[in-house]
Amino acid sequence: YTGKNEEYEASVTSPVNIAVIKYWGKRDSDLILPTNSSLSCTLSQDDLHTKTTIRASRLFEADRLWLNGVEEQVATSKRLSNCIAQARAFRKELETNSQVVETIATKERPLSEWKLHIISENNFPTAAGLASSASGYAALVQALANLFELTLDQTELSKISRLGSGSACRSMFGGFVEWRGGESPSGEDSYAYCVAPQSHWPSMHALVLVVSDDKKGTSSTSGMSTTVNTSTLFAERVKSIVPKRLQKIKEAILSHDFSTFAEITMQDSNQFHAVCMDTYPPIFYMNNTSKAIVHLVHLFNSQLHPETNAPKGIRAAYTFDAGPNAVIYAEEQHIKELVQLISYFFPPAKAQSFRAYFPDAYKIF
Ligand code: 2P0
DSSP: OBTTTTEEEEEEEEEOEEEEEOOOOEEETTTTEESSOEEEEEOOTTSSEEEEEEEEETTOOSOEEEETTEEEOTTTOHHHHHHHHHHHHHHHHHHHTTOSOOSSSOSSSOGGGSEEEEEEEESSOTTSSSOHHHHHHHHHHHHHHHHTTOOOOHHHHHHHHHTTOGGGGGGGSSEEEEEEOOOOTTOTTOEEEEEEOGGGSTTEEEEEEOSOOSOOSSOHHHHHHHHHHHOHHHHHIIIIIHHHHHHHHHHHHHTTOHHHHHHHHHHHHHHHHHHHHHSSSOOOOOOHHHHHHHHHHHHHHTOBOTTTOOBOOOOEEEEEOSSSOEEEEEEHHHHHHHHHHHHHHSOHHHHHHHHHHOTTGGGOO
């Protein structure tokens, strides 16, 4: 709060999350309710993130938002308006019950009625399949919660950020996070919770390989809607495959079983892209470089020990979202070798753009 200008401000940083069991498909596109539960790892705050600052002032005449310096129209974005309206409604509830300290935001014109100016910046390429909407809406909702001093817990806040973008609810927590899809038409049971904190498995790292920073061809929203309407593989995935994988991967996380974690992660990424190809017309997110990365990881995982000839085992897992960029999960002791291998096989000219974005990306997570 700055007394002189009668303004309140909140600023937060929210990290990206990378799903290992993918969310793809909605059962309600207004409330953003998914057809299946999903699970992700939230990256470290210091790496890929969105920083959002919100200022409330009596003098502002409209809610306005700038994303990476460019103004977005709040009024015409249903998702943005929904998140702001929900947070305001909770603030109003507190004001009505006199649960807020009355300062400059007086009863005559309480804070819930002040207009907001929002500045949001990503430190990575927006909409290149690097989960910008996840960290973006998570930061927005967390900043609103801080500004309005909401008394909701993270799970309740995750329901608000879900209204902005489904995957955003998972970025409301650190570590390994499940988004329970839920069954209720109201969305009350569709929220995120922390399966295990980052400290549970500190050696787990995520290597982000930026294959391309172009904007993606098919948006997740329209892509998943076409999938739900046309793919026959999709129904099978939702009904009988995802529930089993979720159970198994949670057990693998809790018991630090990297090889099961990795196998499920790779299989689920492959199935998500198979379902995209089974969509009509088909959707292709991975390109030839992405496919080369898949081969490289399988090669790495099939290495034999030079002296004993014993298999070295599964030590890395790739996963791809709605774009060609790869994320490789591996434990810390294998990161150096993986980075060397990737730098060897992918020409420096291309690798440069990766390094320019994330000079120490291999430290992520
Ligand atoms: C995920 N993706 O689980 C999956 C994997 C992309 C592939 O969540 O329409 O941007 O805003 O709810 O959250 C991308 O979907 O879609 C996504 P909306 P969102 O991370």
